Amino acid sequence: MKSTTQINIVKYNNDVVPFDVNKLMNSLRRTNAAENIIQDIAHKIEDQIEEGMTTKKIYQLAFKMLKGKSSVSASKYKLKKALMELGPSGFPFERFVGKILAHEGYETEVGVIEQGNCVQHEIDVIAQKDNQHHMIECKYHSSQGRFCNVKTPLYIHSRFLDVEISWKKLNGHENKIHKGGLYTNTRFTTDALQYGNCAGLLMTSWDYPNNNGLKDRVDRLGLHPLTALTNLTKAEKTKLLDKGIVLCRELHATPSLLTEIGIHQKRHKNILKDSEELCKSED
Template identity: 65%
Template sequence: MMKTVKIKKYSGELQDFDMNKLINSLRRSQADENLVQHVARNIVDQVEEGMTTKKIYQMAFNMLKSRSRISASKYNLKKSLMELGSTGFPFEKLVGKLMEFEGFNTQVGVIVQGDCVSHEIDVIAEKENNHYMIECKYHNSQGRFCNVKTPLYVQSRFVDVKQRWKSQVGHDTKLHRGGLYTNTRFTTDAIQYGTCVDLMLVSWDYPPQNSLKARIDKAGLYPLTALATLTKTEKRQLLDKGIVLCKEVYENPILLEQLGINESRQRKILDDSLKLCSAINTLI
């Protein structure tokens, strides 16, 4: 039985190192069980009193990457989302694509007239009689939470837009609903309020069975920042061109040639992109 070791979270708070928690996070990468156990044992042997969760995460990622780039990319998904840049637009595009995968027709970054004022809406999604107005709250650093102020703000905008929509021809039978996506986590009161007013809430780990990470896994819509075969500079250059998904990289290989990437690396990048966007993961 291993001794209790205190490790430091991003917040600075100390907590007991939990090997089972580490194993569960590794399994979500869809790595082979032998590899999961191998990485976990190595981490246990190296973890020290006061070591940061960031350090442990990086150790696990590097071990996975040395044996399976695809598993490493999946393990690194949360961080990859935070590497989409300082603006929220790439995340909005990703959310729009996730909604399209679920059968919605979407528009990203549109101006919508409300009953009182006009609003710039991140994603408008329509499917049959369902008409959604979705706002995206993006954070590019660890330790950030989406508190109750955000769903309060989203709901007030939605109410204004909904009043205008209801006055339009053909909208009297439609289900109008507001929604909020975030790449981090909701606070308890944010979930309580959002549930009370029937906002569609999606965060990194909420709802438990259909969270953001679960939706990305199911759709195979990984951000290009998840690719372990691209450098930070190359990722930034692609994002600057409006490219966000691994799927887009695979479908447009000329993009890699334009970046001056040699043929050998191009093949690795395209192979990883294909595997990421074709693999369906049902694990939560």
């Protein structure tokens, strides 16, 4: 095994950092792969690591090795990439956020037109539970390294304030707690988080809040996007997204969808088996 003490790698945002095999192993452990598989992959990547190698290349190497061992673990490992495949319009990501909130007990509507005090607004997700009434906007990115900057929470907060004036005039809303929120599939800049939290927005990204970001909630609730499945082609995933299907859970609940998009019966068993495994929650 070659020494990786002095080897630097390049992150998606072009930052140069030392390669840390422990970080690689921790990311692999999130897939629930067997420890011997994790150790084996980590050692093989250590042998192949080179100065200036990108984290993208390292991910590709690890994913290929993991897929050869366990398709379900590979699906879990590609969660971040799978969220970026909920495009290109971003509407599937809005549906995905709606599904997460629905499984957390909210009544949700996706793509709603609401009249504000000044103008109409198209709201990505409206979520209601008990006395909570939330206006959620979704910022979708198709590639890593693109952070959600302060302009987005500034814009969303101003829209929320306009909608909130109208909401407060509705019957039965005297005791409602109205909040605006921002969900993104990547990360927030420091300024974006500072403003969003100061303004009282519900801020959610790939890894924020700590232990309750998208990656944590997906694992906890068993709500993996169907784009995580490694035994579906890109074209097949697109057909399902076009039908409004975004979760492995939905696919497993309605197997006939596979036939509807032209997938041969011989492939159904493996696809549905992986879907079932990814539906398991950690609660």
